[in-house]
């Protein structure tokens with residue numbers, strides 16, 4: 001656990017609870033769940049129920065809804081700690097904690113009263129966000145002047161939605177979603193789409209394929225399918241045609257949370273590398289006494305510390321924008337952390353030698369997990385371009 005930013009006793013107590021939760025509930029089960037054939041079986045309702053019992057599932061909700069109202073900095077520490085245990089577990093809660101934060105700000109009073117108390121009480125309550133489509137992915141990050149394929153036509157009292165989103169984290173597990181749908185024909189997605197609140201049991205809304213992923217398997221990702229699905233006017237979040245403003249206004253910490261998830265995997269790789277380097281003897285001494293290995297561990301630590309500092313800065317400034325928020329902080333921390341994690345995971349493999357290739361060491365799972373955020377939450381190359389546009393173009 002990183003000590004320097006833990007400034008209050010509440011933060012310390014939260015992080016100690018999460019650390020215990022990871023040790024007792026996540027680590028003993030993650031390898032077995034990761035190995036399930038059916039991707040849906042990799043998800044553990046039991047882990048979610050246990051997280052609910054300790055208040056983790058709802059910690060970003062305000063006290064009014066029974067939560068702790070944790071700020072973004074503390075939440076990022078929790079997300080990192082969870083990912084030291086398992087990336088998928090971290091991601092299911094990162095999504096839920098983040099969307100709960102967003103919903104408290106972006107939903108109107110009636111919507112909050114309709115959704116949040118039920119979500120707070122449901123021990124399996126999870127949240128999801130649906131933007132990506134087979135044809136539109138990097139297109140919305142940059143954004144390209146094309147419309148979403150998922151569209152909604154105006155009708156009496158609401159909208160009729162048709163189309164499909166894919167790759168959605170918690171797609172088949174969430175009780176509520178924020179979904180971005182094209183409501184204005186002939187306009188690009190960034191100008192003609194609307195954010196809708198979608199309930200899982202809504203008629204005309206169903207779950208398609210649950211994706212069979214290479215890593216991050218304890219989280220489920222799925223298709224969201226809309227077939228003549230009626231969405232009432234009361235489910236419009238913000239203004240019609242203004243969906244991307246909802247994104248821009250209420251998501252500043254999103255990228256840093258993604259960075260915190262992948263950073264946790266890098267920490268697990270570092271811990272494993274250190275343990276192995278102390279134990280494994282070759283050339284007449286433990287690996288850690290070989291200069292190259294020792295220096296590599298120091299470089300790993302540098303990458304971890306620098307990525308964490310960047311994530312923490314982004315989270316703190318997302319909550320305190322008047323102190324110097326700049327838009328690249330909403331794009332680059334995940335990019336840095338995921339590149340660091342990928343490097344550290346391959347070095348972890350190298351330090352373990354041939355043993356690292358054997359499943360029983362746990363290294364192959366970490367390498368598969370470490371690849372997840374090179375693309376998730378935006379392909380890194382696309383995010384560099386987005387940052388460059390903020391810096392030199394917009």
Ligand SMILES: Cc1cc2nc3c(=O)[nH]c(=O)nc-3n(C[C@H](O)[C@H](O)[C@H](O)COP(=O)(O)OP(=O)(O)OC[C@H]3O[C@@H](n4cnc5c(N)ncnc54)[C@H](O)[C@@H]3O)c2cc1C
Pocket residue numbers: 129130131132136137138139141142166167168169170216221372375376377378379380381382385
């Ligand atoms: C594990 C996981 C979880 C996810 N969870 C969610 C979720 O919860 N909700 C959600 O909405 N989405 C989710 N996504 C989708 C994710 O945001 C997209 O996968 C991501 O944006 C990349 O889209 P793509 O895979 O279609 O790649 P593409 O957009 O097809 O990109 C392919 C390649 O082309 C490059 N490229 C694309 N456009 C340009 C351009 N204009 N200029 C230069 N290069 C370009 C990219 O950098 C990349 O290298 C998830 C994805 C993953 C893998």
